[in-house]
Amino acid sequence: MNKVLIVEATLHPNTADALSSAVRFVLEQNGIEYERVQVTGIFEIPAAVSIALDAFDYDGAIVVGSLIGQENITLNTIYQECARGVNDISIHFSLPIGFGIFMAENEAQALEQASVIGKQAALCCLELIKIKNLYQSFHNDSGSGYKN
Numbered sequence: 001m002n003k004v005l006i007v008e009a010t011l012h013p014n015t016a017d018a019l020s021s022a023v024r025f026v027l028e029q030n031g032i033e034y035e036r037v038q039v040t041g042i043f044e045i046p047a048a049v050s051i052a053l054d055a056f057d058y059d060g061a062i063v064v065g066s067l068i069g070q071e072n073i074t075l076n077t078i079y080q081e082c083a084r085g086v087n088d089i090s091i092h093f094s095l096p097i098g099f100g101i102f103m104a105e106n107e108a109q110a111l112e113q114a115s116v117i118g119k120q121a122a123l124c125c126l127e128l129i130k131i132k133n134l135y136q137s138f139h140n141d142s143g144s145g146y147k148n
């Protein structure tokens with residue numbers, strides 16, 4: 001295992017800290033190296049993952065951030081585009097990604113959920129890395145070429 005990338009949106013710094021600490025706790029418990037990159041808002045997360053992947057072959061990524069406020073078209077669009085962008089990268093590059101980005105009505109609610117969401121995102125990324133490693137050890141050829 002090389003390294004996992006953590007991308008953190010810091011617009012809501014307290015929630016971002018709680019998410020990131022939970023992610024790093026899981027990675028450290030599992031002896032996994034990581035690198036962190038911070039962006040302002042969750043909208044920037046897919047581009048940040050893509051830019052980082054151009055520079056290094058990460059084994060996986062964990063993306064974290066929160067949208068705080070009453071639901072409206074702007075927040076929903078930011079969330080949907082972020083989720084779509086992250087999932088497009090994950091599927092296109094077969095890159096294990098844990099998604100720890102969520103909406104809450106206020107900071108208190110966000111803080112209440114952040115640790116569980118960060119932990120779950122990290123564990124889901126590790127789960128996908130294990131599945132990928134398993135397939136690669138079963139079929140140690142170059143794959144079906146489906147995505148070439």
Ligand SMILES: Nc1c(NC[C@H](O)[C@H](O)[C@H](O)CO)[nH]c(=O)[nH]c1=O
Binds near residue numbers: 010043068
């Ligand atoms: N309202 C929230 C945002 N909005 C900012 C966007 O994500 C983006 O940074 C901006 O539109 C510039 O491209 N981001 C969050 O992470 N959380 C929010 O509650």
Ligand SMILES: CC(=O)[C@@H](O)COP(=O)(O)O
Binds near residue numbers: 070
């Ligand atoms: C474009 C934005 O960042 C977004 O935060 C605006 O959100 P709101 O419409 O809830 O003020």
